[in-house]
Amino acid sequence: MLRGGHYVLANEVEAFEREFASYCESGHAAGVGSGLDALRLALEALGVGAGDEVIVPAHTFIATWLAVTQLGARPVPVEPEEGGFNIDPLRVEAAVTPRTAAVVVVHLYGMPVDWDPIAAIARRHGLALVEDAAQAHGARYQGRRVGSLGDIAAFSFYPSKNLGASGDGGAVVSRSESLIESVRELRNYGSARKYHHDRLGLNSRLDELQAALLRVKLAHLDAWNDRRRGRAEQYTTALDGHPVVTPPAIPAGVESVWHQFVLRCADRELLQQGLARRGVETLIHYPIPPHRSGAYAGEQWPPLPLTERLANEVLSLPIGPHLDDAGAEEVLVALQDAITSSRQ
């Protein structure tokens, strides 16, 4: 690829777009510069703009909200479902107003959202449905791949994602060719034809080098997701009915790709420190919800107690295709140990 001398929007990107759209069991894909840009361009292609409201999960990575805000629209947060991490379909309809233009759902931690009830609400109110699939490449809902469920979907290829590039990257996927054509125009200075600029676009293109690397890695994605699934099953079995930590619930009909394995623990800090002392590094996704972030300070938000509770209780155990049996065993032993000693 380097010797060929074509570094931007050439054969590798085109081939990857075809292969990734097909992997998602959808029609078309456009490679862009990041997951954030993928979300922003997906919303822009749908026509979301100033004055619109967009329903978003309150418990998510802030990029979901930033994409909405960048277009001059307002994120309208909805709490997660009781006992889970994804947006609560039962609360979505109450958030719809005459200004609502779209709903963005996030398949958080690799677990598909409860799609059918949300799709029914969107149909009833004529709303566009956007999937933020940044953490869920390959996951399935009732047998259907994420990325093929909504009107349009956004993926991130940030290096730590299930399908990660060696730098930033993202993609927009849709069955609609015209939406993807619109994203292609917007990612390239608003130009569909060289030096004809009909829209106020960005420069946000997946580059050829990243596309070439992603094509190689895409062939391994299902096997890597299987390894994550096996590990998650092992953790879930070991922690089932545990008195101190709550492993994630797995709803019927969904196939998570376990981007993260997230526990809940009332005394999270103590547990995290105990694990760190035993050599197990854990992360928190995410300690500060978007509405509590500096970027959104000074704005009025409804009370979001479930979201704030999650921010205080979630803890992500190590997971990934790299983690071998011995490593996972060490995590489980350290977890038991840390809990036992914290109770003495």
Ligand SMILES: Cc1ncc(COP(=O)(O)O)c(C=O)c1O
């Ligand atoms: C849920 C979610 N949405 C959007 C993004 C944004 O992706 P990127 O980091 O590629 O901009 C991320 C990841 O970082 C994410 O986890």
